[in-house]
Amino acid sequence: MKSLSTYNTDDRRWNAVVGREQSADECFYYAVMTTGIFCRPSCSSKLPNRENVEYFISSQDAQASGYQPCKKCKPTGTTVNEEVEQKIIKACRIIENSNTVPKLVDLAKELGLSPYYFHRLFKKVVGITPKQFASGHRSRRLSNSLKSRESITEAFYDAGFSSSSGVYNKNQDQLSMKPKEYRAGGVGFTIHYGVAECILGWIIIAATDRGICAIEFGDDPAMLPRQLQDRFPKATVTKAGSGFTSLIEEVVKFIKAPQDNFNLPLDIQGTAFQQQVWNILRQIEPGQTMSYTEVAEKIGNPNAVRAVATACASNKLAVVIPCHRVISKDGKLSGYRWGVERKKLLLDNEKIER
Numbered sequence: 001m002k003s004l005s006t007y008n009t010d011d012r013r014w015n016a017v018v019g020r021e022q023s024a025d026e027c028f029y030y031a032v033m034t035t036g037i038f039c040r041p042s043c044s045s046k047l048p049n050r051e052n053v054e055y056f057i058s059s060q061d062a063q064a065s066g067y068q069p070c071k072k073c074k075p076t077g078t079t080v081n082e083e084v085e086q087k088i089i090k091a092c093r094i095i096e097n098s099n100t101v102p103k104l105v106d107l108a109k110e111l112g113l114s115p116y117y118f119h120r121l122f123k124k125v126v127g128i129t130p131k132q133f134a135s136g137h138r139s140r141r142l143s144n145s146l147k148s149r150e151s152i153t154e155a156f157y158d159a160g161f162s163s164s165s166g167v168y169n170k171n172q173d174q175l176s177m178k179p180k181e182y183r184a185g186g187v188g189f190t191i192h193y194g195v196a197e198c199i200l201g202w203i204i205i206a207a208t209d210r211g212i213c214a215i216e217f218g219d220d221p222a223m224l225p226r227q228l229q230d231r232f233p234k235a236t237v238t239k240a241g242s243g244f245t246s247l248i249e250e251v252v253k254f255i256k257a258p259q260d261n262f263n264l265p266l267d268i269q270g271t272a273f274q275q276q277v278w279n280i281l282r283q284i285e286p287g288q289t290m291s292y293t294e295v296a297e298k299i300g301n302p303n304a305v306r307a308v309a310t311a312c313a314s315n316k317l318a319v320v321i322p323c324h325r326v327i328s329k330d331g332k333l334s335g336y337r338w339g340v341e342r343k344k345l346l347l348d349n350e351k352i353e354r
Contacts, residue, residue, distance in 0.1 A: 007027050007028050018047065019307035022042040027041075029055065029056045029062050030054070032048045034049075036067055036068055037067060038056065038063075038067040039070040042073065045072055063076075084121055091130065092126070092133065189232070190209070191213065191236065192240035193237065193238075200342050200345060202221045203224075204218065204227075205247065207240075207244075212264060216338065254320070262320045268321075269316075270311075281312070281325065282321060284326075287350045289347070290325060291326070293329050295308045
């Protein structure tokens with residue numbers, strides 16, 4: 001659950017309302033002046049005009065100001081959403097306490113849900129699938145086991161891998177840096193980087209010991225390491241050795257001729273909502289595009305168009321998480337973190353390669 005400090009400005013609260021963030025429930029409530037009703041941030045009611053909204057820390061404060069509780073989200077009592085969240089938390093604990101990765105069917109049965117419904121709820125609440133959550137947890141267990149076990153093989157099995165080949169599966173994204181650690185500036189993390197040229201100018205690729213954490217473009221190669229350090233001010237940022245060359249070559253090659261899948265591990269940092277958006281982006285094939293509205297509909301929040309745009313702008317893994325493939329509803333190219341001209345070049349190149 002997120003804390004009150006996460007939503008300490010009206011902009012953050014409004015973004016949570018637009019994104020219908022369940023994690024914001026119980027952190028604050030919003031009231032609509034024109035209707036006299038107050039709701040939870042995750043309420044599915046029609047999105048009000050921002051100028052008609054005010055916020056309260058508690059439901060009691062909202063009621064004291066004359067607002068009535070919404071009949072949909074029931075902000076004064078326990079909701080179905082909260083019950084669902086408790087079930088998903090229980091599933092997370094089961095995964096964390098299991099020596100092997102539990103089967104989806106078994107997890108769903110434990111919670112009294114159908115496998116399909118459980119999978120959909122888990123992804124909605126956590127932002128990633130049960131399999132991705134288990135993968136990230138096993139990676140963290142492996143890291144701890146490698147520090148305490150003399151035998152590498154024993155560490156593999158302690159972490160829940162059935163064989164050493166599973167450890168080196170490059171198709172599994174790693175989620176090692178938690179959002180709070182990322183917001184803390186990467187304290188305690190070591191990040192290696194390399195700078196190279198590509199079809200879009202200069203590029204910096206950075207990675208933790210779990211995977212690539214940043215791919216960014218720039219015009220001045222000398223400025224890119226400084227920007228990386230600014231992003232992770234408390235991390236140890238150091239230039240990588242020759243062993244990093246093959247990773248750089250893979251990324252540059254992918255940018256020039258993107259495939260449907262990027263087969264190197266990623267260290268993704270982001271909120272549950274951002275990860276929902278980024279997962280949709282990675283399903284867009286090279287040479288294809290999708291509007292911000294379509295992405296919002298894909299994640300089940302059709303009114304979260306602005307929040308989707310914000311998630312795209314927050315992406316730090318250029319091309320690998322292809323936010324450049326998201327355009328305006330009218331077909332025009334909109335803003336891009338690394339410049340609209342680069343966005344156009346990427347899309348034009350992908351059409352040619354396709």
